[in-house]
Each structure stands twice: as structure tokens, then as C-alpha cells.
Amino acid sequence: MLLMKSLTLGEIDSLLRSLEPDYDVRVPIRLHDGTRALGGLDEGPLALAGGRIPQKITSVFFPQMETVLTMSGAAVEMQRPPARQLFVAGFTAQDADCLEFIDRFYGENFRDDPYFNKRRGAVIACVSGRCGPDGEFLKIAGKNCDIELICDGEKYLLAAYTANGRRLAQKAGGREAPGGLPAKLQTESDNLSTDDLELIRTASRLLLEQKVPDEFWQTISDRCIACTSCNLVCPTCTCFDVFDRKCGDAVRRWRVWDSCQLDGFMREASGHNPMGTESLRTRRRIHHKLAADVVRWGQLTCLLCGRCDEVCPTGIGIKAVCREMVAKYADAG
């Protein structure tokens, strides 16, 4: 059953602080120069409004670099679950969709223990409504999260979708919102443009039907400076490299985010590289999410969070490339 409360920012702050004894609370905060990030309540002022946080939100479960095991003499100590489970607020609806996918990715065939150490039992809170950048309305998720904070322009409506969410919501102050979610907000959310979705669906079709020639990828890769930001901010990018490092008398095995835009990512020990050109790598990044994953996982794995378009220094994020692709090839029959 949906539980709904109406909360001020102050009441949200109190709720979050009340969770701290039991949870490692991570929320959107504003850092020293105003950059928004996912952080602890004492790391900076709460910054729920403003849309997606710039970094991939799934980094809370799959950080840029982490120890996966420690070897000391003959003993091997695997990474342990954190002392407190995570409470993570700040997911957009698209972010929650991304999380749903990487839960599948890391859980269905092999089970990625370092990921699930943190993910298991974590409480996910989406933020939506009238609190996007420049007054933009953020889509209401309604799923793939435990609770959701939906901004009505003045206050936040707290909707709890799961048993875990309802338990936490009951701790919140504020007053119950018996009418549930105002129809106006739901309508506003339902009426959000689906142009981007149409765009990548069309692009996906073009790729699956092999209507995008190699020359196209060459023109895109000519503009790629291999910064790897598109991968590093993407909530559904899951690739990593592994390395060992001495630490006192022990050796720690770490993993670190990797990128399919790098030559060495696929290079074989022989020196051969099946993805040995820039255009092949550029193609791979987009083909993977819009074509290969459709076959492999039955879904598009670009869920339109928008981060790669924001972070790419040369304007070849996935939506920008799809726009060019569709403009060039969609009418080619």
C-alpha cells in the first residue's frame, strides 16, 4: 500500500539524520564550489533539487576504485559488507531504471560480491517532480526504488513503495497526504516529452538493421579525445580492471573503473586487438547499449540519464550521436 506524507526540507533533513544510527546515509549535497555530489550529511548542505547528480549514482555500489580482497601470508580476506547498510537518496527515475539493470547484470549469471555487499539491504530513494535544473520537471519514478520524494514546487511528497520504504516513512515527521499523489503532478510527469526515447529506439533499430556504415563511426571517432568520461559517468557501465598493490606486509587486490574507449581494454596478450581502431571503439560504446544489449538482455541499456551528453567535452554523448545517426540514416529505407 502506498504511504504518502508531505514534508518540508527541514523535515526531510530531520528524517535523514534520524536514519544515521542505522544507515550510512548518502544524499545529494553541495560541495565547496557548488558542485553537487552524493555525500554524507556532514559533507555539505543538502541539495535535493537540481536533477541528476553529475557523477554516476551507481558508484555508491560500484566505486571508482575499491579493494576486493586482501592477501596476507596464506590468508585471503574477501571484502566484507559495510557495517551499516546504505540509504541512498538522489536517484532520478532514469537512474532507478539503470540500477534495476545493473542489479540484473551483476546478479543474474555471476554474482558480483563487492557490488552486492553494498547493494543488499540498501534503501533507494528517488527524487522527482518540480525540482529539476532550471525549473525542469523530473519524471516520477513510481518504481525501482523504496521511497520517492516528489517535489510539488513547495514541499516534497514522500511516497513509500516497499515494506522497507514504509518503515522508514513512518519515522518521518510531516503530515500524511491522504489524497495520495495529486493527479496534476502525475499528469505533468506522464506528459513529459518522449522524444529522446523515440530517438534512441530509432537509433537502436538502425543499428540492429545494420544501416549505419563504418564511415559514420569514423567521423564520430575523429572527435573523440578518449577522455573516457562517457563510460565513467554512465550508471550502466560496469567494466573494471583489476590490479594488486602492496600495502605493508599484505597485498590488496583492487578494482578500478575501466573504459571500452581505451585501446588496451581489449588488447590480447598477443598484441592483437579486436577493437583496435578508434572508430570500432566508438561504435562499440553505442552499439553495445542500443543493439548488443537488446539482444543479450532484452532491453536498451542507455536509459537516458543524460550524463554522457553533459560530460563529453566534444559533444558526442549518446543522444548527440543518435541525433546525427537518425538524421543521416533514418530515412534511408
Next chain:
Amino acid sequence: MKRVLTTCPYCGTGCMFYLVVDDDGTLVGVEPSTEHVVAKGQLCLKGWNAYHFVNHPDRLMEPMVRKNGRLHTVSWEDALDHVVDRLGRIQAEHGNDSVAFFSSAKTTNEENYLMMKLARAVFKTNNVDHCARLCHSSTVVGLAATFGSGAMTNSISCMEQADCILVTGSNTTEQHPLIGSRIIENVVKRKARLIVADNRKIRLARLADIHVRPNNGTDVAFLNSIMNVIISEGLQDRRFVESRTENYEQLKRVVSGYPPAVAADICGIPPQEIIDVARMFAAAEKAMIVYSMGITQHTHGVDNVKSCANLAMLTGNVGRPGTGVNPLRGQNNVQGACDMGALPNVYSGYQKVTDPGVRKKFEKEWGVDSLPRQVGYTVTTAVNAAAEGRLKAVYIMGENPVISDPDQNHVRAALDKLDFIVVQDIFHTPTSDYADVILPAASYAEKDGTFTSTERRVQRIRKAIKPLGLARADWRILCEVARRAGYRKMDYGSASDIMDEIAAVTPIYGGVSYDRIDQVGLQWPCPQKDHPGTPVLHGGSFSRGLGMFSPAEYRPSMELPDEEYPFVLSTGRCYFHWHTRTMTGRSQLLEREERFSYVEISPEDAAQLRIKDRDWVHVATRRGEVRAMARVTDVAKKGVLFMTFHFEEEPANLLTINALDPVAKIPEYKVCAARIRCC
């Protein structure tokens, strides 16, 4: 977990990001700053990996002193006493100028200021220099002579406003990636014209309206010929030339000797390409020159720089947004190290050591008598002096001349001859193999300070973690050395206090203080506390008053190909590594991407020599021979080889020539004669 706002330690673009620190005090990532004026939430690959080397187990963590040929761990007290004692004795025996100090463009402004203060106020020598000598010393000299200020005239944001950009001798997308990306954005979105004048077919060349590939080292002839066309077709900005410049008649006379047919022969390109470039550049409302080491690292580097300045003045492209002469400074703080006077001829703010008034001012501020009057050794002439026995000791902070300086055998022989070497660094290097004392320094993530970016922006770095082991911030080490040497006026509570002293004695930094640059850095000149900084130089007038046309005649490079050594060898850097690889070689992904020394060779040359891609080959010059993996690519022009100098295992600088520009003393890294053969 915490995040600390700081500035990237790699190139001079000056992107700010947050270091992510876990609860153990280990750096575990970076997050770009979305609010920073340059980064805008973006980073390049090295930026994304800039946390990685800091906690590497190879870090130097204890002071060491060499006894009986072996390095032994000692206390800080013993190490510092030893340094002061040995330097003092050597100076007593051989004179003050028998000791030299190599400062570092990787360290902060505060530390460079203190290094030059230590050299001058405490050890009474002007023998202080740093690696700007090897990259942009010709810029400092050339632009000071023509404009009156040896720095990038414009801001990085101007890259997005130019109507035409001439990129010459800069592989911008690899060496200043976010600046390169601004150029790409401008070309793709605003349809700005792009001219790439570079021997190599770099990424920007793929997007260029015109890509010209002049022979290495023919820049003066090429630029003179462009000006020849502009003048002969009446395309110059007459009003600008008349009202803002002097010596035009001499420029006209010199460039008249370089009609396209003549220059094309020297440059090895069709004359029409020169004409096309001249017309395109001169036609733009806002035209900009972007250059880097392809222009500076020549025995005629100063002439090259002056010729770029001449072209900008001739077309009226100075002093406005979207225009200018824009040397891209390589190191994170090479601009600052120059600004701080870690140079043998100037104090901070380019105040000349030969000026009695300036000396008097610093004597008063520093509380000392008789500051040295003679201009000191440069990094390159210091090595020569060591080889000849004129220099006896060197104190090296954060530099690695064995790998970075030309003609490695010469450098090794020079270091061998020195009586005493101090190396202050964060990792062991081939240079520290020669050290008598090693002082472990804190990395950029373990101290406070400022870096000055290529656009003259003074920005904060912040202590995110404690120094590893017993390492100390460079500025604290330098202060300790000064104190032990008996000097009392180098004692500071914080890096901020040092900046306050810098501001007091350095007019161009007069308005800089930590409270003003807490979030956004200031661009110098910033002379007063209420001055907003200066995004574009030379607006109303040049720093020297009128811009001085300084024409030069073409002079060939020192060592050209011949029958025995038929190729031109040019050296530089790749995208994944930084300089002598001490940091990037200890970053997992960066090291994985480029693990071997390689040599670029054109497909035509490779076919003729039966060299296949990824074959191991030998590259030799008159100085020596090294192994490298062949990279057969159309990036390389026929007859030209390109190697990076990152790899100590196969050092390209074993091959390079120790030939210097007569004024700037910069080595000719971009041209020497070589041969190549299969292994």
C-alpha cells in the same frame, strides 16, 4: 569518505576536481568540478586517473643519505644537516656559484618562490632554474621581446570564440585535452576555420580546413611566407600596425625574402598551401594562434615564437577575446614556476636580477645584503657546467634530468662529475640513482598551495590526505634547509602566509590571496586586492607599450639528415603518459595503455625498410641507440620518426642532441638526424 577540491597535477590547462578520500585516508577517485570555469564538469583521461599514483607503495617515505656508495635511511635532522653542511663546504671552497638549484614546475607557486629565495637569499647564487627551460623558455623570451609579457595572451574560453584558429606545433587534444576539445567544439558547432600546421597528422588535422605539413624546423620560413602573402595582397590590419606596433618596415623587408615559391622549397610543401593559409587567417575577424613545443623546442625557438607574434600583430589579432598568441604551457605549474622567478635572470614577477633597484627591494624584503648580481646557469647550461667541472653541487626538487634532458650520456657524465647531489622527490627516479641525499616530498594531494595555469589563473591545491610516511611538503623542507643554514626569514605558518609574501613583492600577483581564490582562481596581472584579474592581455596597449615586430631569418636546424642518418627524429609525449612517467607509470590504466617505447614511422618508409607495425626496431643517432616498437602510421610524415621521451628503459633522450637556442638555451628536441633498423 570526503572530497577535497584541488587542481589537476598534470597539464597546464588547470582543471579543478575533487579528490575522493576513503575512511582509511586512501585516495580512491576523482570527481570533476561542474562549477569550474575550465573543467565545466569534464576531465581528460589523466585527470580521471590523477589520484592513482599517490598511494603507490613505491613512494619515497624516509630521508636517505649515501654512505659508502649505498643509500641509508636517516632521520630528517641528519639528512638536512648533511645537505646544509655539504653545500656550505662546497661554496666555501669553490664559490657561491658552484651550486645550482633546480626548482620544479610540478610543485606549487609557494615552493618555487621559496626555492628561488633559498638560492638567492640564503646561498647567494642566481643558479636557479627549472624545466620551463626545456619547454617554453623561448616563449618567455620571444613574447617578452615582442609584447612585453611572456605568457599566453588570452584565456581558454577564447578558444570557443575564435573565427579561425591556427594550431602549430601543438598536439592539443593529447597534451591539453580539454583545450583541444574546445577547439573541436568551436570547429564543429560554430564552424570556425581550423588550420593545422604540423608535420604529424594529429587528431585536429582530421578536422582541419587546411593541414600543412612543413618540414620540421622550417617554421620561420613558413610564417614569414604567410606574412609575405598577407602584405603583398594587402591583407594586413593597417590600423593596428600603425597605431599599436613598431618596426614594421623591418618586418616588411625581411619577409619580402620569403615569397611562397622560396618558402615552399624550404618547407617541402606546395606554395599554394602557404597562400591558402595566409588568406584564411587574414580573412578572419578573430584569428588565434595556438602553439606549443613544436614551435619552441628548436635552436631557433625564440625566432619561431617571435614570428608567431609578428603574424598576430600584422593581422591585428592581439588584445581582443578570441584572438592572440597562445602558447599552451605544459606542466601544471610551469607558468607559476616562471612567475615565481625560478629562473636564473629574474625574481618573482619577472623582475630582473640585473636591476639594482629590484635587488635593493628584495634585499630589504628578505632582510639580506648583497644579493647576487650575475645571471645564473640555466638547467641546460648547468649540466654543461657540471660536465666541465665548473659546477660542483646541485639541489634538484621534483625534476628528473636523466630522462628529460637532451643527450642522456652527456647528462649522466655531468651528474657523475658532481661532488654532491640532493634529490627531493616523491618517487625514486634514474636521477635519484645519483643522489647523495634523498628527501621524501609530499605529493600534490598532501599539501596546500597554488598552481598557475596556462591562462595565468592562480588556483588552489588542497591537502586531502596526510603526507605518506615521513614525507614532508616541499615548502616545509625548503624552510628547514634555510633555517639550518642560519637564515631566519623563511618561517611560515601556512602556504597562505607564503602567498601573502609573494603578493607583497610581486606586482603581477599583488592582489592574490587565498581568501580571493577560495573557489575561483584569479588571472594575473592582478595588481591590487580589488582587481578582478586579466583574462586578455595587451588590450589597450602592449605590456611594453607598442608591440615590437621582431622579424627573423630562417636558420636550419643544427643536425639535418644525411646519408648516414637519413631520418629526422622528433620527440614529444603521448596522451597516456606524463613526462618521465614517474606518476603515470604508476597509474594502472595509463601504464596499461602505453607500456613500451614506440617510434612512429610512415607507411612508405616502413614498407621500404620492411618494418611491420609492432616490430621491435633500433633507432640510432650520433649519440646512441635505443630499442622501440614500430608504430606504422600515417600520423608520421615520410622521412620523419617520432618518439616519446617517457621511457627510462628505452630513453629517447639518449638520442637527442644537446644543441641550444642561443638566447633561451632551450634544446632542439624536435630535430636531429637518425636511422632506424629492424632488431
